[in-house]
Structure formats: structure tokens, C-alpha cells
Amino acid sequence: MWLILTALAAIVTTIVWYVKSPGDRYKLGILSLAFWGATIMWLVDHIMAYAIEGGEFFETSLDATMLGVSVVIFALLIWLVVLLISDPKNVLKTILKKS
Amino acid sequence: MACFVVPGGEAVVATVIQKIIEKSEKKSSLTDSGVKRLTWSRRLSWLNIMLWGGTILLAFEHLWHGEISFVPPFLTAMQTPDEIPVMLHEMATFGTAMAVTITVIWCIIIAIAEIKARHAIKTGTISRVKSAEGGAV
Numbered sequence: 370m371w372l373i374l375t376a377l378a379a380i381v382t383t384i385v386w387y388v389k390s391p392g393d394r395y396k397l398g399i400l401s402l403a404f405w406g407a408t409i410m411w412l413v414d415h416i417m418a419y420a421i422e423g424g425e426f427f428e429t430s431l432d433a434t435m436l437g438v439s440v441v442i443f444a445l446l447i448w449l450v451v452l453l454i455s456d457p458k459n460v461l462k463t464i465l466k467k468s
Numbered sequence: 469m470a471c472f473v474v475p476g477g478e479a480v481v482a483t484v485i486q487k488i489i490e491k492s493e494k495k496s497s498l499t500d501s502g503v504k505r506l507t508w509s510r511r512l513s514w515l516n517i518m519l520w521g522g523t524i525l526l527a528f529e530h531l532w533h534g535e536i537s538f539v540p541p542f543l544t545a546m547q548t549p550d551e552i553p554v555m556l557h558e559m560a561t562f563g564t565a566m567a568v569t570i571t572v573i574w575c576i577i578i579a580i581a582e583i584k585a586r587h588a589i590k591t592g593t594i595s596r597v598k599s600a601e602g603g604a605v
Contacts, residue, residue, distance in 0.1 A: 371529065402514060403521020409573060410475060410522040410566040411529075417562055436532050443528050444521070 370429050372411040374437030378444070379404035394457045400448045407440070469535050469555040472526035474563030475570060479519035486512035506581055515574040522570065 382401035389397060419426050427433075456462060490509040530536045 375525070399517055399521075402517040403525070406518030406520070406522030406570060407525035409518070409570055410472070410526055413566045413569050414471065414562055417565060436529060439532065440525050440528055444525060447524070 370427060370433035371437035371440055372408065372415055373427065374434075374441055375404055375411060376408045378441045379408045396448065396452055396455065396457075399451070400444065403444060403448075407444075469551070469558050470530070471558050471563035471566060472523050472530065474559055475519050475567040476523040476527075478567045478571070479516055479523055482512055482516050482519060486516060506578070506585055511574075511578045511581075514577060515571070518570050518574065519567075522566070 379401060382397055382404055386393065386397035386401050389395070415426060418424075453461060486509050489507075489512065493507055493509055527536065536542055
């Protein structure tokens with residue numbers, strides 16, 4: 370399930386990045402590439418595990434779903450930290466100057 | 469168990485190579501007969517982002533499943549001698565397959581970017597002086 374959710378996040382971020390192009394002020398290119406990297410790795414892992422061990426291709430338990438949601442939140446959190454540190458719109462700079 | 473270590477290792481090596489190439493690109497000219505091309509440091513940055521992003525998120529998943537921990541030896545399989553060969557086998561098979569797949573896909577991406585850049589220069593969509601920098605990333 371975490372593969373599906375990560376792939377969905379990769380597709381959505383890529384679409385948003387494309388719509389916002391050519392500029393990449395909000396570093397959505399980095400976020401989408403990171404999601405694609407994880408998606409590809411988990412896809413390889415799932416295919417090899419299915420071929421070698423058999424069983425279900427997708428694990429659809431609640432734990433797997435929660436993992437998928439947590440992975441997306443974790444990635445968005447890292448992206449948010451990177452964005453706030455780079456502060457492309459100088460929002461934090463302006464706030465700090467005012468205070 | 470620790471399959472993400474292999475792409476993580478590749479990410480470390482590729483990042484070092486990228487930094488070295490960036491330094492040499494800054495020192496030397498980037499133009500070739502007046503045409504700027506997609507730089508190798510930018511190409512490598514795409515590979516590094518995919519590798520690091522995947523490694524970090526896979527590490528999170530391994531932490532979730534209890535396969536890694538914040539205390540030494542960090543990999544829970546290392547605590548049981550019987551599981552160490554299994555872990556190493558998984559790194560050699562699954563980990564290597566992940567790293568190779570990401571690298572192959574990256575090669576395809578840069579090939580497409582290069583073809584598009586050359587086509588754009590030929591058709592005059594972009595000038596010969598401006599580089600086809602392959603998107604905003």
C-alpha cells in the first residue's frame with residue numbers, strides 16, 4: 370500500500386511541478402524526484418519479493434496504509450524544512466525584519 | 469532488511485562526484501562552439517535526488533518495520549548472527565537491483581533531455597547561447 374501512496378504522491382507532485390514550470394521556486398522538482406526514487410525502489414522490491422517468495426503483491430493492511438501515509442507526510446515535512454530554509458519568497462526574512 | 473544501504477552508498481559516491489564536477493565546471497568554460505549543453509553536475513543532481521530521496525524514505529520504512537534502530541548496531545539483523553548472511557544476500561540482490569534500476573532510468577532521462585535540447589536548438593525554439601537546461605530542476 371505504501372508503494373501505491375508514494376507513486377500517487379510522485380504523480381501529483383510531478384503534475385504540479387509541470388504546471389508551475391518553467392520556474393521551480395518551490396523546489397517541487399526535488400520533491401517529485403525524491404518520490405519517484407522511492408517509488409522505483411519499492412517497485413523493484415515488490416517485484417523481486419513477489420517473484421522469489423510469492424504471496425500478495427500489495428499489502429493492503431491498515432498498518433501498510435498508515436505506513437504509506439506516514440511516508441508521504443515525512444517526505445513533505447523534509448521538503449517543507451528545505452523550503453523554509455531556502456525561503457524563496459523571503460517570507461521568513463520579512464517576518465523576522467518586522468519583529 | 470538493509471537493502472537501502474546499497475542505493476545509499478551509490479548516492480554518497482555520486483554526490484562526491486557531483487561536487488568534484490561542479491568545481492571543475494566553475495573553473496572551466498561550459499560552452500562548446502558557442503552552444504551551452506546540459507551540465508554533468510545538473511545531470512548528476514537528478515540521480516542524487518532520486519537516490520537520496522529513495523534511501524531516506526526506505527530507511528523510514530525499515531524503521532517502521534523494526535529492521536533498523538537508532539542505537540548501534542543500527543541494523544537489527546546484526547544482533548542475530550544467523551540473520552547476517554540473509555541481510556547481506558538481500559543487500560546484494562534487492563539493494564543492487566534497486567540501485568541499477570534507478571541508474572538505468574536516470575540514463576534514459578538524460579538521454580531524452582539531451583535529445584530534446586538538441587531538437588530545440590535545431591528548430592530554433594531556444595537560442596544557441598541559452599542552454600537547454602532540461603526543466604526547472
